[in-house]
Amino acid sequence: MASETRRTPYQVTFAVLAAGVTAYALLQSLVTPVLPTIQENLHTNQNTVTWVLTAYLLSASIFTPIMGRIGDILGKERVFVATLAALALGSLLAALATNVDVMIIARVIQGIGGGVLPLAFGIVRDEFPKEKLNGAVGAIASLIAVGAGLGIVLAGPIVNALDYHWLFWLPMILTIAAAVAAAFFIPKSPVRTAGRISWLPAVLLSAWLVALLVGLSQAPVWGWGSGKVIGLFVAAVVLAAGWVEVERRAAQPLIDMNMMRRPAVWTNNLVALLFGIGMYAVFAFLPEFVQSPKSTGYGFGASITESGLILLPMTVTMFLVGLGASSFAARIGGKTVVLLGTLIGTGSMALLAFAHTQTWELYVATAVMGIGFGLAFSAMSSLIVNAVPPEQTGVASGMNANIRTIGGSIGAALMASVVTASPAADGLPKESGYTNGFAMLGGALLIAAFAAALIPASRRSTRITLSEPAEAAEAAGPAHAEPALVPGGTVVGDKSE
Template sequence: MASETRRTHHQVTFAVLAAGVNAYALLQSLVTPVLPTIQADLHTNQNTVTWVLTAYLLSASIFTPIMGRLGDMIGKERVFVATLSALAAGSLLAALATNVQVMIIARVVQGIGGGVLPLAFGIIRDEFPREKLSGAVGAIASLSAVGAGLGIVLAGPIVHALDYHWLFWLPMILTIAAAVAAAIFVPESPVRTPGRISFLPAVLLSSWLVALLVALSQAPSWGWASGKVIGLFAAALVLAVCWVAVERAAATPLIDMSMMRRPAVWTNNLVALLFGVGMYAVFAFLPEFVQTPKSTGYGFGASITQSGLILLPMTVTMFLVGLGASGFAARVGGKTVVLLGSLVGTTSMALLAFAHTHTWELYLATAVMGVGFGLAFAAMSTLIVSAVPPEQTGVASGMNANIRTIGGSIGAALMASVVTAGPAADGLPREAGYTHGFAMLGGALLVAAFAAVLIPVGARARRVEFVHESAQEAAHGAAHAPHAAVPGGTVGRDTVTGDAVAGDRAE
C-alpha cells in the first residue's frame, strides 16, 4: 500500500525533476553566446574565458557518475536535493564573481549539478508506475536537450533586458525552488546498493577525463600535433586503461564494467557519443555562423538574440517529438526510433552544410534537427534504463549522459579546427570552413545510424523483472493481458512496456 501511495503523485514528482533538469541544462548553454561580454567585463582574454565553459564541462564529466553512484547508495532523493543545492551555490558565486578566477571556480561547483540526470532517471525508475516509465524517461531526456538549446535562445533577451549576471541569478532561483520542492514532494526511493565510493577509481576517472577534455579544448590553440596535446592524449589513454583495470578489480566499483559491456548499454553509449559530437558543436558554432558580418558574403550579421532564435525551432520540435517518442517506440521498437533519429539528424546537418543561403533554410534545418534529436534521445534513455538492474540505473544513465557530454567536447574541438583552418584575410573563417564542419557533423550522425543497427532487439535487449505468481494469478493475467501464463508460476515483465515476457532474465 505504501508503494501505491508514493506513486499516486508521480505527476508532481515529474514536475519537480523536470525543473531541476532544466536548470542544469540551461546553465550548459546560457553563457555560450555571451562569452565575449564576460571576457570584457572580467578583463580577461579569449583563451582564459573559454575555461568558463571548459571548467563546467570537466566538473560535470567527473561528478555525473559519482553523484549517480551516491544516489544508488544512500538515496536518490537526498542526493538529488544536495546536487541542486550545489548547483544553486555555484550559480550564486558566478552571479557575484568579479574576476575570471572566481567565475571558473563557480562553474566547477555548478558542474556537480551533472548528477541531476542519473538521479532523475533513477527516481523515475524506482517510483513511477510501470506504464508511465517509458514516457517519463523519454520526456526528461528530451527536456535535458531542449533546455540546453533554450539557453542559447534566452541568453540574448536576458542580457539585453538585464545583464549577463542574470544568466546565473535566474537559474539559481529556479534551482532553489526545485530543491525545496524535491525535499517536500519527491519520495525517497527504496532501492539501495550497499557499498562505498572507492577513492582510487574516482581519482583515475577524474584524471583521464581531465587529460582528455583539456587536450580536446586546447588543441585548436595549441595545435593538434603539439607535444602538450599528444602528451595529454597519451596520459588520458594510460589513465583510462588503469581506471578500467581498477574498476574491474574493485569490490565496490564506481562503474560496473560488466554492466558497461552489455550490448544494449555500449551500443547506446556509442550513439550518445556521436550525437553529442553533433549537438554541442551546433550549439557552439551555428550562432557564430549567423553572427558573421554580411561583408564576408555568407554571414547574416545577426545579433545574439537573432542567432539564438535560429535554434528555437529545434527546441520546439525536440520537445514535442520527445513527448511522443515513447509511444512510437512501443509500436516500432526503440532501436528503430534511434536509427530513424540518426538518419533525420544526418539530413539536418546536410541542410546546414549545403543549404544556408537564406534564414528560412536555417530554420528548416534546425526544426528537422529537433525531430531527429528528440527521437534518438528519448529512445536511448529508455533503452539504457530498461537494460540494467534498478540498482544500476543511476550509474548507467549517468554515464550515458556523461558520454554525450564528452562527445560534445570532441565535436566542439573538431569543429573549431575545421572552421578556423585557412581563415580569410580579415581573420574571419571562410564559408568553406563551416560547410566542411557541418558536413563532418553529418558524417558523425551517419556513423551513429550504423551504430544504432548494432543495438540488440527482442527479449534479450530488455531488462526484465521477474515476479512470482501463483498458477491462478498467472492464469488470470493470461486472460486479461497479451501473454501466456508460464508453467511454474514465473512471469517475466518488461519494465518499460509493462508487458509480461516468458523466458530467462535478459542480460
Template structure:
C-alpha cells in the same frame, strides 16, 4: 524490493514535475552562458582564450560529477544526492552572479558542474517510483527536456543580457534551482532501492583523472596545437589512466562502474551512439549561432545579433520537446532502437542541407527543426535503452556514464569541428568553405550514428517491463 507509488508515497505526477524542474534548471545553467562569452570577457577584463574556460571548466566538472553522483545515489539514496546536486548548482550560480574576476567565475562554474548528477539521479528516481507503463514515456520527456533547456538557454540569453545584465544569466537560474530544491525535499520520495556496498574512492579518483586528462587537450587542442607536447602528453596520460581505472574496476568487489555492465551489448552500443549524437548536438549549438552572426560582408551569414541568432535556433527547441514527448509512445510500439534510428535519419538530411544550401534564412529554420526532432527522439531513446538494459541498483551509474559520454562526444565534436571551420580563416573570420566542410563532417557523423544503431540489440517492444540478464542472473527491469 518491490514497492508502488501508492499509499504513503507522493503522487508520481507531482514528483515528475519537480524532477523536470531540476533537469530544466541544470540545462539552462549549461547553455545560457555560451552565447555571451564575449560579454563576460569584456566585463571581467580577460582574454578570449581565458574566457573559454568558463565553458571548459563547467564541462570538465560535469563530466566527473555525473557518473560519480549517479553511483553515490545508487548507494546512499537518489533523492538525497539530487538535493546535493541542486545545492551545488545553486551555490555555483550564486558565486558566478557575484564574481568580480575571471578566476572566481571559473571556480563558480566548476561548482555548478557538480549539478551534472541531476540527470542520472532523475532517471533512477523515475525507474524506482513510477509504474512500469509510465517509465518509458517519463524518461523520454525528461531526456528531451535536457535538450530543450539547452536550446532555450541559447534563445533567451540575448534578451536577458539586453534587458537586464549578464549577471542575471545566473540569478534567474538560481531562482529556479531554489524552487526545485525545496520542491525536491517536499515532493520527491527517497527510494528504497539501494546498491549494497560503499563508494570506490580509488576508482572515482582515476575516473576523474583520465576524464580531465582527455578533455583538457581536446578543449585546448586548437589553441595549443594538436601536435604540441602538451596535447600529445595529456592524451597519452589519459590512455594510461583509463587503463588503470578499468583494471581497478575489474579487480574491485565493489566497482564504481561495473565493467560487466558496460560490456553488455545493449550498453556499449548505446554509449557509442550517444557519443556520436553528443558530437552533433554540441557542435551545432556552438557553431550555428556563430555562422548566422557572421556579417554578410564575409560572403555568407546574416549578421544576426545574439538575440536574433537565438531565434534561428527556436525551431530546434520546439521540435526537440515534442519529439521527446512522442518518443516514449513510439518506443513502446516500435522499440527504442527504431526511435533511435529515426533520430539519426532526421539528422542526416538536415546536416546535408546545412552544408549545401545555407544561404537562405528558411534553410536554417528548417535545419534547426529537423535537428531538434532528431536529437529529441535520439536522446529519449538512448536514456530508455540504458535504463532498461541494467538492473535498478545500477541505473544511476549507467545513466551517468551515458550522459557523460554524450558530453565527451560534444567536447570532441566542438574541438574537431572548430578546427575544420577555422582552418584558413581570414581576418579572424572563417571562410565559408570552412563552415561547409565542418557541416559535412557533422553529416558524416550522423551517418555513422545511423549505422551504429544497427549494432544495438533489438529488444522486444515491451521494453520497460522486460527482465534483463546480466552475468547469467535474471534481474528485474523495474522495481515497482
C-alpha cells in the same frame, strides 16, 4: 521529506525533476553566446574565458557518474537535493564573481549539478508506473537537450533586458525552488545499493577525463600536433586503461565494467558519443555562423538574440517528439527509433552544410534536427534505463550522459579546427570552413546510424511479473531491455537475439 508509506503522485515528482533538470540544462549553454561580454566585464582574454565553459564540462563529466553512484547508495532523493544545492551555490558565486578566477571556480561547483541527470532517471524508475516509465524517461532526456538549446535562445534577451549576471540569478532561483520542492515531495528511494564509494576509481576517472577534455579544448589553440596536446591524449589513454583495470578488480566498483559491456549499454553509449559530437558543436557554431557580418558573403549579421532564435525550432520539435517517442518505440522498437533519429539528424546536418543562403533554410534545418535528436535521445535513455537492474540505473544513465558530454567536447574541438583551418584575409572563417564543419558533423551522425544498427535486436519472449522487475531483469541476462506492459498485469521483457 515525503513519507515512504504515502507516495507522492508521480506527476508531482515529474514536475520537480523537470524543474531541476531544466535549470542544469540552461546553465550548460546560457553563457555560450555571451562569452565576449563576460570576457570584457571580467577583464580577461579569449583563451582564459573559454575556461568558463571548459571548467563546467570537466566538472560535470567527473561528478555525473559519481553523484549517480552516491545516489544509488545513500538514496536518490537525498543526493538529488544536495546536487541542486551545489548547483544553486555555484550559480550564486558566478552571479557575484568580479574576476575570471572566481567565475571558473563557480562553474566547477555548478558542474556538480550534472548529477541531476542519473538521479532523475533513477527516481523515475523507482516511482513511475511501468506503463509510464519509458514516456517519463524520454521526456526527461528531451528536457536535457531542450534546456541547452533554450539557453542559447534566451541568453540574448536576458542580457539585453538585464545584464549577464542574470544568466546565473534566474537559474539559481529555479534551482532553489526545485531543491525545496524535491525535499518535500520526492519520496525516499525504495531501491538502494549496499556498499561504499571506491575512491581510487573515482580519482582515476577524474584524471583521464581532465587529461582528455583539456587536450580537446586546447587543441585548436595549441595545435593538434603540439607536444602538450599529444602528451595529454597519451596520459588520458594510460589513465583510462588503469581506471578500467582498477574497476574490473574492485570488490565495489564505481562503475561496473560488466554492466558497461552489456550490448544494450555499450552500443547506446557509442551512439550517445556521436550525437554529442553533433549537437553541442551546432550549439556553439551555428549562432557564430549567423552572427558573422554580411561582408563575409555568407553571414547574416545577426544579433545574439536573432542568432539564438535560429535554434528555437529545434527546441520545440525536440521536446514534442520526445514526449511521443515512447509510444512510437512501443510500436516499432527502441532500436528502430534510435536508428531513425540518426538518419534524420544526418539529413539536418546536410541542410546546414549546403543550404544556408536564406534564414528560413536554417529554421527548417534546426526543426528537422530537433525531430532526429528528440527521437534518438528519448529512445536511448529508455534503452539504457531498462537494460540494467534498478540499483544500477543512476550510474548507467550517468555514464550515458557523461559520454554525450565528452562527445560534445570532441565535436566542439574538431569543429573549431575545421572552421578556422583556412581563414579569409580579414581573419574571419571562410564559408567553406562552416560547410566542411557541418558536413563533418553529418558524417559523425551517419556513423551513429551504423552504431545504432548494432543495438541488440529484441524479441518479446521473457515474461516478468510486476512484483519482481529487478530479479527478472537479471534472469533475462545482460542484454535484457525494453520491458513493456501487456494485458494481464505482466511485463514482457525484450531479450536480445
